Amino acid sequence: MGFYSRLIVPAALDWVMSGSTFSEYRRSLLANISGTVLEIGVGTGLNLAHYPETVTHLTTIDVNPGMSRRAQARLAQLHCPTHHQVLNSETLPMGNNTFDHVVSTWTLCSIAQVSQALAEIYRVLKPGGQFHFIEHGLSDRPAVQIWQHRLTPLQKRIADGCHLDRPIQALIARQFATFTVEQFVMPDFPAVAGYTYKGVATK
Numbered sequence: 001m002g003f004y005s006r007l008i009v010p011a012a013l014d015w016v017m018s019g020s021t022f023s024e025y026r027r028s029l030l031a032n033i034s035g036t037v038l039e040i041g042v043g044t045g046l047n048l049a050h051y052p053e054t055v056t057h058l059t060t061i062d063v064n065p066g067m068s069r070r071a072q073a074r075l076a077q078l079h080c081p082t083h084h085q086v087l088n089s090e091t092l093p094m095g096n097n098t099f100d101h102v103v104s105t106w107t108l109c110s111i112a113q114v115s116q117a118l119a120e121i122y123r124v125l126k127p128g129g130q131f132h133f134i135e136h137g138l139s140d141r142p143a144v145q146i147w148q149h150r151l152t153p154l155q156k157r158i159a160d161g162c163h164l165d166r167p168i169q170a171l172i173a174r175q176f177a178t179f180t181v182e183q184f185v186m187p188d189f190p191a192v193a194g195y196t197y198k199g200v201a202t203k
């Protein structure tokens with residue numbers, strides 16, 4: 001992993017994604033989470049301040065060690081025990097049926113083998129466990145989709161593998177039989193980057 005991914009991307013992401021609009025979505029996504037939790041693609045740890053006291057243990061992973069350095073300081077502030085590892089979410093070392101909840105925020109866009117990662121999320125969830133996600137992805141408007149497909153090769157280079165055109169609902173539906181999802185464009189964002197899927201899937 002090069003200098004750009006390890007140093008520039010984490011600093012830029014921390015700046016761009018710490019705004020109040022993002023914070024409000026993080027807070028509402030995590031408000032009803034409890035017990036043992038796995039967060040994939042924790043990034044610089046911008047969700048950590050929003051985990052409620054009902055969480056008893058938090059495991060976090062990220063493939064980028066440059067992200068992990070920034071997340072460590074925020075992990076140290078958490079009310080419950082935590083365990084962080086630099087790991088690829090496509091191959092998780094955790095056993096089957098381990099977690100009450102798994103969380104992913106703006107991360108499925110960047111995972112190279114996203115279906116494999118979703119299969120791993122499903123595997124490590126306990127029966128009845130829940131996967132909470134907020135992700136940007138493919139718009140429902142064909143005119144926007146055209147630009148999302150056109151711009152994705154550039155976006156992948158600038159934003160460390162991020163795709164603008166992932167069909168998030170279809171990807172979730174391939175792995176989970178039961179889920180709810182809201183779709184909307186994030187305020188103040190162009191639809192090409194701000195078309196959002198927020199929901200919960202149950203194992």
Ligand SMILES: C[S@@+](CC[C@H](N)C(=O)[O-])C[C@H]1O[C@@H](n2cnc3c(N)ncnc32)[C@H](O)[C@@H]1O
Nearest residue numbers: 041042043062063064088089105106107110111
């Ligand atoms: C756009 S950032 C979002 C970070 C964080 N979830 C947030 O909401 O601020 C995407 C994150 O996914 C991580 N990532 C990308 N591919 C990954 C993979 N295969 N396994 C684990 N993490 C991955 C990146 O390193 C990055 O930290």
